[in-house]
Amino acid sequence: MDKSKFSLESETVHADHPKNDPFGSHVMPIYQTSTFQFNSVEDGRKFFAQEEGGATHSYSRLGNPTVDRLEAILARLEGSGLPDSDDISALAFSSGMAAISTTLIAMAKEGAVVSQPALYGCTGQFLKEEAPELGIKTHFLDLNDLDVLDKVLMENPEVKVIYAETIANPTMEVANISAIADLAEAYDITFIVDNTFGTPYHVRPMEHGADIVVHSATKYLNGHGTLIGGAVIGRNSLFEEFNLATFRKNLGGVMSPFEAWLLLNGLKTFNLRMERHAENTIKVAEYLEQHGAVSKVFYPGLESHSDYELASDIFDSGYGGVLSFELKGGFEAGVELMENVVLCTLAVSLGTADTLIQHPASMTHSVMDEDLRLQAGITDGLVRLAVGIENIDDIIADLKQALPEVEPATV
Numbered sequence: 001m002d003k004s005k006f007s008l009e010s011e012t013v014h015a016d017h018p019k020n021d022p023f024g025s026h027v028m029p030i031y032q033t034s035t036f037q038f039n040s041v042e043d044g045r046k047f048f049a050q051e052e053g054g055a056t057h058s059y060s061r062l063g064n065p066t067v068d069r070l071e072a073i074l075a076r077l078e079g080s081g082l083p084d085s086d087d088i089s090a091l092a093f094s095s096g097m098a099a100i101s102t103t104l105i106a107m108a109k110e111g112a113v114v115s116q117p118a119l120y121g122c123t124g125q126f127l128k129e130e131a132p133e134l135g136i137k138t139h140f141l142d143l144n145d146l147d148v149l150d151k152v153l154m155e156n157p158e159v160k161v162i163y164a165e166t167i168a169n170p171t172m173e174v175a176n177i178s179a180i181a182d183l184a185e186a187y188d189i190t191f192i193v194d195n196t197f198g199t200p201y202h203v204r205p206m207e208h209g210a211d212i213v214v215h216s217a218t219k220y221l222n223g224h225g226t227l228i229g230g231a232v233i234g235r236n237s238l239f240e241e242f243n244l245a246t247f248r249k250n251l252g253g254v255m256s257p258f259e260a261w262l263l264l265n266g267l268k269t270f271n272l273r274m275e276r277h278a279e280n281t282i283k284v285a286e287y288l289e290q291h292g293a294v295s296k297v298f299y300p301g302l303e304s305h306s307d308y309e310l311a312s313d314i315f316d317s318g319y320g321g322v323l324s325f326e327l328k329g330g331f332e333a334g335v336e337l338m339e340n341v342v343l344c345t346l347a348v349s350l351g352t353a354d355t356l357i358q359h360p361a362s363m364t365h366s367v368m369d370e371d372l373r374l375q376a377g378i379t380d381g382l383v384r385l386a387v388g389i390e391n392i393d394d395i396i397a398d399l400k401q402a403l404p405e406v407e408p409a410t411v
């Protein structure tokens with residue numbers, strides 16, 4: 001029996017096994033080398049002529065065996081459920097932002113982008129500030145408002161890319177991927193989805209019609225908070241049409257072998273970690289929702305969330321590990337909670353094994369113009385929690401002791 005007959009879950013656990021390692025190494029070695037030796041002139045000539053039978057690698061910005069191994073499993077994680085899964089490949093980048101900016105430059109050049117107002121901060125800044133200077137304009141709108149999206153696409157034939165996030169910060173709105181994909185197809189536009197929050201454990205955007213998936217591998221794919229990395233996954237034909245590998249090579253944001261090795265190591269427990277993140281997060285969301293000091297919890301796994309049904313249609317086995325909530329006590333209550341937590345780590349980011357908590361109004365967004373901050377949905381009492389894989393009772397106990405005590409309601 002061939003190993004490929006087993007489930008993707010088992011395939012992921014075995015993903016870092018090298019094939020034909022000369023020393024029989026069990027796990028993929030870190031090929032920490034910038035250049036590769038050719039056995040002969042002919043060996044090198046064949047490599048550069050892209051002929052079979054020559055050297056397989058020449059220089060690590062053009063390709064590296066440890067990075068290749070990582071790319072193979074990333075392509076499987078996002079693409080193995082597709083009928084043309086053999087045509088799906090991945091390119092690893094030095095950061096999520098390198099993956100995103102390189103892809104947008106390659107795919108939207110001399111054109112325009114349509115995207116949503118709530119975007120990961122640096123992606124939003126790139127589209128608003130740098131991309132226009134490169135001649136790439138962005139229309140920001142609610143992508144789930146399909147009539148408006150249709151109108152904008154009809155009126156702006158220069159649009160080349162629709163860019164969405166599976167789950168958007170801070171209100172955790174979920175993109176209607178299949179409906180947006182239908183419009184993208186009708187207008188012959190490339191549809192890119194940032195699946196960092198969703199993760200391929202819960203949702204594979206290409207199965208719902210997206211053309212390209214981008215990731216900050218820094219988050220759940222690595223899972224341990226030990227690196228910065230990114231990835232782009234899509235069909236070879238589309239990568240070739242837009243010369244994406246050449247853009248990566250020449251813009252230069254490639255992943256290093258060490259980061260690829262850390263990712264291979266982290267991915268072995270990807271399924272197990274995601275299962276626990278999702279299990280813990282729904283429990284925390286439910287706990288917070290009934291807490292007297294909390295006015296609102298944003299998590300697509302809660303029935304009270306505006307996109308609960310949409311999320312339930314496209315997500316498997318849970319809704320990810322990030323939620324946000326609103327404290328009735330506003331700014332002061334947010335600061336107090338940050339000062340009181342013991343188990344939760346006061347840090348930005350998500351996707352680490354431990355629970356991370358942050359209060360945007362007093363931390364990440366404290367220098368932002370207040371009106372702009374409120375417009376972005378970042379209210380004074382908003383708290384973001386990236387729930388970890390600790391014992392659930394401990395996470396809830398920590399939040400309980402750190403949240404303001406609420407008088408029981410008198411009837």
Ligand SMILES: *Cc1c(COP(=O)(O)O)cnc(C)c1O
Pocket residue numbers: 095096097098120122123165194196197215216217218219228229230
């Ligand atoms: C973190 C993040 C990014 C950027 O990734 P880096 O690895 O930090 O460059 C992009 N999109 C989302 C949704 C993220 O959370």
